[in-house]
Amino acid sequence: MPVPEDTLLRIIEYGTLAPSGDNCQPWIFRWDGERLHLVNDEKRDTSLYNVRNTASFIAHGALIENMNIAAAETGYELKAELFPRGDEDPLVAVITLSQAPVKPDRLFPFIDKRCTNRSMYRSDELGHTARKRLMEVPAKAGCGELFLVEDRQGKDILARAASLNDRLLFENRELHDFLFHQIRWSRGEAERTGDGMDIRTLGLYPPERVAFRTLKPWPMVRFMNRLGLSRLLPLRSHLFFRRSAAIGMLQMPGTSPKDFVTGGRVLQRIWLTATSLGLSFQPITGITFLIQRLWLEDGRGLSNGDRKLVEKAAAELNRVIPIDRGRAMIMLFRLGRSGPPKGRSLRRKVVMERTKP
Ligand SMILES: Cc1cc2nc3c(=O)[nH]c(=O)nc-3n(C[C@H](O)[C@H](O)[C@H](O)COP(=O)(O)O)c2cc1C
Structure with missing residues (x-):
């Protein structure tokens, strides 16, 4: 039936x-x-x-x-x-x-408790039980490989590589315009569409929110970049990302669409497990998708300057977590303890x- x-x-x-x-x-x-x-x-x-x-x-x-x-x-x-x-x-x-x-x-x-938390985390340790429970997830699923990096130097390298994404977001117009297209500037707008990112979920402090809004028009971003904006933005994310109990990455053994769907299933169990352990979670994975754009799509849509930055980020990631074009990077993320997110x-x-x- x-x-x-x-x-x-x-x-x-x-x-x-x-x-x-x-x-x-x-x-x-x-x-x-x-x-x-x-x-x-x-x-x-x-x-x-x-x-x-x-x-x-x-x-x-x-x-x-x-x-x-x-x-x-x-x-x-x-x-x-x-x-x-x-x-x-x-x-x-x-x-x-x-x-x-x-x-x-x-x-x-x-x-219904799982969410993305983009606030500043405390740098408390992950702890044995949490590490074990998270590492068990791909083992039980029978697929996927989870890397959890907890040492200071490793987190710092990964945080710096991931934060390069914020520079690219403000130097590549297509990336910038898509992000701003998805921002919902008020609760009313978020409720009307039921999708996109409510500005309150971005974890910005009130003055940052005001400044962020001025960066919607591309000509403004171009002007501000002449004053060094796009090089400054990664400093903030670097600081946020490295203040985590761990930075993790889930990989799958192939790069077929099935690998990504199956990887998504395993990822969800990891994220739910983190939630059950009281850990906050944020994907910081823009850079891994741009690396995969280089690998799978020959970097289409990226300028020569963008490509160089993405290649640099790939080399940095690879110093800490082995990556290669034959394996899917499902997600790079940070984990840690923090207060609740500013919005859902x-x-x-x-x-x-x-x-x-
Ligand atoms: C494939 C994928 C990539 C994502 N990349 C990022 C990211 O790089 N940075 C980020 O802050 N959130 C990222 N997210 C989180 C989404 O923005 C988030 O899931 C969405 O806004 C819904 O919010 P929720 O997770 O709180 O339900 C990603 C989510 C997925 C599934």
């Missing part, structure tokens, strides 16, 4: 609490009465970071994992067939839910389209 639609809708709603790049929520749901077709909406994330839709595929993976946990909790077993029409087709997964004994997952209560991002209402079986 197919899953009742109200139950399915509730499970999908848990799914959509997943993270996505700039809160794009690149998913479309089609229900054929028996199976759910999860489709990537390529129009939602057109950013240079979304190399071959890989950032969106990670978000789809996180969504599937949330649905998997919520389904088990509700007495359903989730099966997801990935890319049944091939890697080039936007159909990411065909999902079936069949009745099964209730299987509580200790991560379920954290699905919203979601669009779930729309379930009907389709033929």
